[in-house]
Amino acid sequence: MFRKLSLVVLIPVCMLTLYLVLVTAEYFYESKQVRKELADRQVGQIKQQLLRMQAIVQSAQALQDIERIEQEVSLATLDMNVMVYILLDANSRIRFANHAVWRDSNAIEVIDGYDVIQHHAVVQSGLASISVNPERLSIQAYYPVEAQYPGATELVYLESDLAPLVAKASTELQQRFMRVWGLGALLLIGFTCVLYYLLIRPFKLLSKSAKHVGTPEFTIQVPWSAAEVLSLQTSLQQVHERLGRAVKQLNDSEQRWLFAVEGSRNGIWDWDLRTGEVFLSDRWKEMIGYLPDELEGAFQTWEARLHPDDKQAVLNCLDEYVSGKTKEFESVHRLLHRDGHYVWVFDRGMLVDWDHLGRPTRMIGIHVDVSESEKNHAAIAELVKQSASGHRMLPEAFMEQLSQYLSQRNRAGYWGALLFVNVDTHDISDSLSTHELERLLSQLGARLSSYFTENIVVAHIEFGNFAFLVKDLAVDAEMAGRRALALATELRQITMRPFHYGEHHFSLVANLGICLLDSVETLAPELVVRRAQLAMEHGKSSEHAGCAFYHPDLARALDPEPSLLNALQRAITDNQLSLMFQPVVDVYGKIESAEVLSRWSLANGEIVPVAQFISLAEQNGLVASLDLNVTERVCQLVKQFRQLGITLPRLTLNISTLSFCQADFIEQFIAVVRSYELDDKQLGVELAESVFLTSKAFVEPRIIQLVEAGIAITLDNFGAGQSALSCLHNYPLTEVKLDVHCAVSLLNDASWNQALIQAVQPFKLPIVAKGVESVQQQQLFTTLGCTHFQGYNIARALSLNDFKQLVCPRPLLRSV
Structure with a gap:
């Protein structure tokens, strides 16, 4: 959406946003500074007041002059900001107070902010304690006084209200910032208008002109502007001129290429893979004895003239190249001549065009007649000899x-x-x-x-x-x-x-x-x-x-035991691996998806541990074949159920990191899925965190391919690695599965699980708790914020028949 916004909108919005952010940040910063200055000034005044009170109390107690103390306390009440002003003895009894109702009361019972522990700490240390409470907007002071006799005053406690001062300062600050913001906004609007006429409007005109580069309609009418814009205008004019010269050179080169091709006596063919139409040059037809207008331009024209002994090998070689299994197409074979004999040709081709899905659509190649040249025969023999050695x-x-x-x-x-x-x-x-x-x-x-x-x-x-x-x-x-x-x-x-x-x-x-x-x-x-x-x-x-x-x-x-490796290869080829399905349910018990798991049993009944045969496949380059095999079998299963009118929940496949990183695996995977025409999000893949932490330039195109193909993407085993939030932020995930060890540690210490779940929640993704084996675990995960569950408490890994019983309505089971 943002990529389509015009600069006319984007630049003013960005500038206004930046201005508001700066002004707001400055306002909050100054507000904080004002409060701090007010608090510091008030604390200084209180220190002076309490120091004076300390001297008066000590002298008054020495002279038994109680009235003098009461007069000083009465004077303190004249300060409207003073909320509490009391003198306490060792038992926290209020001896003097700015409110008469508090006198002779226990301060613990009548004063909310009073702390007896702080009282005794200050008296014992002899050091005053003055602190600012930002939540209550008040200042609390504990000031020690030397008691002259038992039961005498030993502490002055004071609470001063900062709220009125802060409110007044905040009001003045707001008024000042409103004036500054208004003036700044006017200046910003003026600057934006100047920027539009000097920069944005010329860019719009250049953009309009650029659409006609290389055509007679191209004109540039840009008014005076910045030097960079004028330079761009000049460059666009030069591009227009160069493009015109390039088109002329291309036409000239095409004529020279046609002359060079005919002069080299090589045959040219151009095959449209979508329609089967093939352009055959006159020289190509001449090699097998035909005139320029005698052969139909079709793939069958070439295929029908291949020698029977060469035909299958040549077609296989061509198919492997077109499907991407080989990097080049080269072949030496025989073609049927019009007179009935065969001629040897060297055939070489190259794909030159693909559609938006990456499928090849056009291939161009040459034919070279090598049947009548002894020199060519000797060269071919030497090449074969070198290849052998x-x-x-x-x-x-x-x-x-x-x-x-x-x-x-x-x-x-x-x-x-x-x-x-x-x-x-x-x-x-x-x-x-x-x-x-x-x-x-x-x-x-x-x-x-x-x-x-x-x-x-x-x-x-x-x-x-x-x-x-x-x-x-x-x-x-x-x-x-x-x-x-x-x-x-x-x-x-x-x-x-x-x-x-x-x-x-x-x-x-x-x-x-x-x-x-x-x-x-x-x-x-x-x-x-x-x-x-x-x-x-x-x-x-x-x-x-x-x-x-x-x-x-x-x-x-x-x-590694060779027989086990051989058995694994055969198991993949012959579909001997068993597919198991473990449901994933929501908090209401509804089946949302199922994870597809592979299991392998040998002929003698021995079950090979999953970790062992997956490791064996990864070490010996079989894991991609294993993943593709499971993918195709699952797609077949979904298609069979769909033909019966049954829609299965989403099935998710575990894709090895090694498979994902192979150059052509994602293309093969998508080709398999598309061949079965599955619905969007019918199939999903579970990828480990290590996949997403590799180079973004490597991972992102592959993820985009999967999303465009309608494949749901699950981040698996979150919490087992670095638990990087970049995975959740940078890629279009469908859900997040916690690592199975989270369930193991849940009952002993839920803090790690809580941190993981809270990290995922802002991204609005379903969170699946794996390995849930008890009702207690499920309840704890629900409390922490998990939305889906998987494990033995829900269902074990089910065979296909058991999975049918679970997901299919009863009347349909008879037809499955």
Whole structure:
């Protein structure tokens, strides 16, 4: 809304608001100062009065002159601001008072502001106590007097009313500020008018002119204004002129491009993915023996002429590129010639346009005839040969370079590192022959080599094991460690990018060990490699998530059980994971939503703990597949119930932080949801606080995509981490779920839960208490402000059949 406001409204409102804030702040500041000055002045007067009274009382008591004391007390009553003026003995009995009815009474019973403890403290210390009570707008004074005999006066107690003085000063201050505010408002209005004519009005004229830049209707008629506005006017005129020249150059370039294309003898194709229409250049048609007007411009024209042996592989390659699974489309295949024989062509294409939902809409490419050129055949054969061998450095050559670096690095003074990378090929060894597997690893070596500079030496030293010698990392160990860890993270991401080999698609998992190399210690190359290998083995453990540094006390860590990892992959692929549903209800017991939970039981009946198989999936790159699998199954379930006329409550899915941070996960997730055409807010995702505390530039676009797709967003486990209020302020959340440990600590100490709930309440978000296991817990959470509840007191995690019984009306159960 604010982005559409005109400067004509926005600037005056902002200036007036700022002026009001400043004037109001100054008023309250001066009001506070006036009160303080009044109180200080009154306290000074009281001190002088009490000092005089102390001397009079002590002398009068010594002379047994009681009348003199009564006269002084009577004089004190002439001050209209004095409310209480009494002289007390050690028993708090009032000996003299400005009101006769109080005499001989106990001060505790008749004087509200009197404090006997303060009385005795002042008498014992011999030091007067004069304090200002801002709430009662009064001054209280306890002044000690030396008692000359038992039962004599020992304290003067006084209360003086500040309210009349404060009221008078406040009235004068308000009158003065009204005059100042009125004069300032007039000056501000005048300044705003000047600002409109000098700045805002010229900007409006420039904005109107900018809509016609590059067209004959473009004119600039800006009156005299600020130098910056005139400079902008000049720049807009220059843009108009440059745009005109650019359009002419573009037209000229298009003509030259068409000539260059025809001159290069390459065929051009332009495919509209929405309609299936394909532009085929004359040269493209000529390659397969047709005249310019003889072939229909349609996708089937090309598809029908693919060689039967090449067709499926080419279409698969094209589909993978269009769907975003691969980064490029390149293919060498055969097309049917008009005369009946086949010609070899090199086909390369690129997506150039997408719709507002991110779906590709246009693709352009070229065809190159390579069937009649022996030179092209030789080049292709050489490329295949290089791909087979990869950019592999022999182990002997690598060890020689490592030895040379270890012996010469002392002179440089820089830290280096050796990274040992193990690629897990166990899961794909059954699908590929040994030769194909070696070729795949060689392609991985080529991919890794292409990403790094000469400062990094890459070698495939063993089957599935790569070594990276990183030179000149940093001059100190801490920075070298950080950079080595960043490089290791990049290596794992590159390795886990899918490989496409024939009809197969593979995702590899890498474990890394890092051995830092300082400029002092001299080591044998074999020892360095062994240390990095030990770190790699240690990095396979769950707490290191696939990457670890070498240290002297390092012990070999056990490998994750391969059979369990294989079983998890099959369980995801074959939908063997069980889906459980735990309801979330409001304070009236109505089911508002249900959290979808995954459970895994092995064939022998053993139940794998959730934390164990989720950790295994995250360490081995399966968690995104797991999350997408659960998403699709839940969408299918919602669609089935909708076809039966049943609307389920909102189902929320737990999305791993690792999944959320993957480059294309959110797009895949949204594509799955949209394919089932679910209603808005029918599906939700639960994200941990750590997701929102990463870079806002990274998180915000993904959150916006989810919201635009109608996905409800829940902040999960609030209170387990930093409990950052920025998460609640910056993102469009649907609800907040407290961490389950809040319920555990509730009965012993509710202060933490109360603080969390009070922090969320100003954001007007539903607050879900998790792990509620008793009626007492639910009642306490309700008292603290929770609006929704989840836990065993409501319902355990239910199977699909039990969930049906809970949410479906009885007559519908027969048809479910």
